[in-house]
Amino acid sequence: MTDRHERLRQLAARRLRFASVLTGAMIVLYFGFILSIAFNKELMGRLLRPGLSLGILAGAVVIVASWLMTWVYIRWANNTYDRELAELQQ
Amino acid sequence: MNALLQAAVADSLRPVTKIGEPNGVAMAFFFVFIAITLGITYWAARKTRTTEDFYAAGRSITAGQNGFALAGDYMSAASFLGIAGLVSTTGFDGLIYSTGWLVGWPVVLFLIAEPLRNLGKYTFADVLAARLKQTPVRIAAAIGTLATVIFYLIAQMVGAGGLIKLMFGLTYETAVMIVGAAMIAYVLFGGMIATTWVQIVKAVLLLGGATLLALMVLSKFGFSPVALFAAAAAQYGDAMLAPGKQVANPWDAVSLGMALMFGTAGLPHILMRFYTVPDAKAARKSVFYATGLIGFFYLMTFILGFGAMVLVGPDAIKAVDKGGNMAAPLLAETLGGTPFLGFIAAVAFATILAVVAGLTLSGAAALSHDLWVSVARKGQATAHEQLRVARIATVVLGVIAVGLGIIFKGQNVAFMVSLAFAIAASSNFPALLLAIFWRRVTTTGVVTSMVLGTASTLLLIWFSPTIQVDILKHEGAWFALKNPALVTIPLSFLTGIVGSLLTSDRVAAEKFDAVERRMHLGEATP
Numbered sequence: 294m295t296d297r298h299e300r301l302r303q304l305a306a307r308r309l310r311f312a313s314v315l316t317g318a319m320i321v322l323y324f325g326f327i328l329s330i331a332f333n334k335e336l337m338g339r340l341l342r343p344g345l346s347l348g349i350l351a352g353a354v355v356i357v358a359s360w361l362m363t364w365v366y367i368r369w370a371n372n373t374y375d376r377e378l379a380e381l382q383q
Numbered sequence: 384m385n386a387l388l389q390a391a392v393a394d395s396l397r398p399v400t401k402i403g404e405p406n407g408v409a410m411a412f413f414f415v416f417i418a419i420t421l422g423i424t425y426w427a428a429r430k431t432r433t434t435e436d437f438y439a440a441g442r443s444i445t446a447g448q449n450g451f452a453l454a455g456d457y458m459s460a461a462s463f464l465g466i467a468g469l470v471s472t473t474g475f476d477g478l479i480y481s482t483g484w485l486v487g488w489p490v491v492l493f494l495i496a497e498p499l500r501n502l503g504k505y506t507f508a509d510v511l512a513a514r515l516k517q518t519p520v521r522i523a524a525a526i527g528t529l530a531t532v533i534f535y536l537i538a539q540m541v542g543a544g545g546l547i548k549l550m551f552g553l554t555y556e557t558a559v560m561i562v563g564a565a566m567i568a569y570v571l572f573g574g575m576i577a578t579t580w581v582q583i584v585k586a587v588l589l590l591g592g593a594t595l596l597a598l599m600v601l602s603k604f605g606f607s608p609v610a611l612f613a614a615a616a617a618q619y620g621d622a623m624l625a626p627g628k629q630v631a632n633p634w635d636a637v638s639l640g641m642a643l644m645f646g647t648a649g650l651p652h653i654l655m656r657f658y659t660v661p662d663a664k665a666a667r668k669s670v671f672y673a674t675g676l677i678g679f680f681y682l683m684t685f686i687l688g689f690g691a692m693v694l695v696g697p698d699a700i701k702a703v704d705k706g707g708n709m710a711a712p713l714l715a716e717t718l719g720g721t722p723f724l725g726f727i728a729a730v731a732f733a734t735i736l737a738v739v740a741g742l743t744l745s746g747a748a749a750l751s752h753d754l755w756v757s758v759a760r761k762g763q764a765t766a767h768e769q770l771r772v773a774r775i776a777t778v779v780l781g782v783i784a785v786g787l788g789i790i791f792k793g794q795n796v797a798f799m800v801s802l803a804f805a806i807a808a809s810s811n812f813p814a815l816l817l818a819i820f821w822r823r824v825t826t827t828g829v830v831t832s833m834v835l836g837t838a839s840t841l842l843l844i845w846f847s848p849t850i851q852v853d854i855l856k857h858e859g860a861w862f863a864l865k866n867p868a869l870v871t872i873p874l875s876f877l878t879g880i881v882g883s884l885l886t887s888d889r890v891a892a893e894k895f896d897a898v899e900r901r902m903h904l905g906e907a908t909p
Contacts, residue, residue: 298896298900301899301900301903301904302899304903305899305902305903308903309820312493312494313493315489315493316489316490316493316494319486319489319490319493319644320644322486323482323483323486323640323644324637324640326482327479327483327636327637327640328633328637330479330626330636331626331633331634331636331637332633334625334626334627335625337475337625337626338475338621338622338624338625338626340621340624342609343609343613343616344609344610344611344612344613344614344615344616344624345609345612345613345624346475346612346621346624346625348475348478348624348625348626349475349478349612349624349685352475352478352479352481352482352685353682353685355482355485355486356481356482356485356678356681356682357678357682359485359486359488359489359674359678360674360675360678362489363488363489363492363670363671363674363675364671366489366492366493366667367492367667367668367671370497370664370667371664371667375664378903378904381904382904
């Protein structure tokens, strides 16, 4: 019982750590984007080619990257986390 | 008709458009949508027997269905019409919203969705009440919920009235009452089952309509978005592709960003959806689907916005509606004539209707499940009474929404959506996070944090340029930021932490291990 309790505590801590790292990465990603728009407008307005500014590319990248981060979490949770939960429940 | 004609003559800039005239195709599509959704409601009503059906669709919604329903609940008319309009008139600045509305979703997934599903029953207050004292936390959570829901509802109702008037030629009051009557019917008779399926139908229509429109735009530019942006830059200058006037005060952009990022994780009508799926794993997957759908939709707003800029023109768009809200319908008319305009107009109407139904249900749950059943009746209400009170609360909230919609007619209420997000981010989100993950949290800490979070947000909005300068026409404002989240989110966390450290809550600490176990293993495990 105490062993199982200890293992659950460790798994809970691991999940919280992983979730915090991913949340931190989201904050860096999005506020990196917003702060560059707010404080370095020229950089974000630079044209990479006619019709494509760095800002537009960055905006699209933020959207796609957000989705990929949910995929990273889902993969970890569906494999590692769920497997360890199943072991604990036995 | 006469007034419309005069308006058309008075404004020589107005392009040739059928917007504002009764549109047969729009009416037809709209009646088909109403007929289908009322059919769904009739089917759902026969399946709605218990409070679990009414609030949580009997926990029978699959992850994929819930992904669409979450997307449907979240993609409001503001995101479809508002962002397209903003991009078509200001270019890049509008895209700041496209990204901002999405980045809250990963946060919902990482921190909230699964614990919420395993710890609660119907509302997010259930999660707080798992460890803390029922009565005070439920009252505080109901205040946070109702404040969020009411401001969100007012914005949707006023927007709906204006849009429908513009698109169908109905009077404002009639439009608001039609929206109110339909939403009360969905929620009252069909509960969460009907509301979920209305969201799914709406999400499919909105995504389908927007995709079709985007493909028609791209077909004019060799299916290259970059060629479209280049055409916009060639006509209106490269400045359209760079940050501009909307971000004059950088801290405004950061503050709004914080409200959007953390507000999503505190929206009661979104959180409530996680109770409709069978388990935490399904809740997790549904956020992945929803994020994909919503992200795809916001990527398309890039194309719709710049498409309207190039093919319709900013001046023509502003001539129809100063706020630019008619950009997407005008684009549809340019590309597909009156029938396509009618289709897009009906989609916009369906969008609003679905969002207000979801909001009403979550507000009714706060009134009936949190305030009446748990606080007033101390959990002693029979199943029959619970269901009856939930239905009375639905009607009360629906009538209030219609009334407020009519009272706020013609007011500038665009700020109310960001206000709702700011309250959700500074009241509901910090409380949830502290109650789920922090052993040392106390009832006093959470309650003061929620009350102060809501109160400080309301107060700072009142003293902000949004109200003082834009609405009351004063010279300046005492508080510099348009959105207070930059101040109120840290304030709320700080209050929760300091308040908890200064008090002690033995029960909350003792229950931590049991609640943590339930959070991971779910209800059924011993």
